[in-house]
Amino acid sequence: MEHDEAALSSAEIEALAHRIDRPVVLVGLMGVGKSSIGRKLAGLLHMPFVDADDEIERAAQMSISEIFAQFGEAYFRDGERRVIARLIEGEGSRKVIATGGGAFVNSETRRLILDKAIAVWLDSDLDVLVDRVGRKETRPLLRNGNPREILARLKTEREPAYAEAPIHVMSSAGPQGRTVGRVLKGIAEWL
Numbered sequence: 001m002e003h004d005e006a007a008l009s010s011a012e013i014e015a016l017a018h019r020i021d022r023p024v025v026l027v028g029l030m031g032v033g034k035s036s037i038g039r040k041l042a043g044l045l046h047m048p049f050v051d052a053d054d055e056i057e058r059a060a061q062m063s064i065s066e067i068f069a070q071f072g073e074a075y076f077r078d079g080e081r082r083v084i085a086r087l088i089e090g091e092g093s094r095k096v097i098a099t100g101g102g103a104f105v106n107s108e109t110r111r112l113i114l115d116k117a118i119a120v121w122l123d124s125d126l127d128v129l130v131d132r133v134g135r136k137e138t139r140p141l142l143r144n145g146n147p148r149e150i151l152a153r154l155k156t157e158r159e160p161a162y163a164e165a166p167i168h169v170m171s172s173a174g175p176q177g178r179t180v181g182r183v184l185k186g187i188a189e190w191l
Helices: 010-019 034-045 052-060 064-071 073-089 107-116 126-133 147-162 176-190
Strands: 024-027 049-051 095-099 119-123 167-170
Touching: 010 176, 034 049, 034 095, 034 176, 049 052, 049 119, 052 064, 052 073, 052 095, 064 073, 064 126, 073 095, 073 107, 119 176, 126 147, 167 176
Parallel strands: 024 095, 024 119, 049 095, 119 167
Antiparallel strands: none
């Protein structure tokens, strides 16, 4: 289900907020805006916002780049899965969670999110992603090569997993409020 038109009114957003009884989990590639869209979405829905990457860093007492460098991606993904499970199954089921780009690719993590949360795939065109991730030096998967080529490969590899999310929203280069509106509309139609 893909969404993109007509924003909900304030009254419709309030009614939607009362209908949501589980976490809203944003999935998609790095650079699609999961954290920034998630914060705005959480504010509109009167829910706490949690960035899974921040929680992983807090639990490990290391940055994600340091975890990748010291222990590798497999170790990171295992910790990521455990942290996301804690966030979804822990206290306060009503929250918005932004996941890391590879989280939903892990079959166990994906199954947990699909079973116990509202999964929203934020998607973007490759040009938008390249522009957005070029602003940060904190992306371990982009350090050893051309970011455009790496993102194109990751997009191709990960899209089949992301496509399992029941709600698909395009995150464009335009105002974030437009994307937030699409997410709200998608959730409303899905519930």
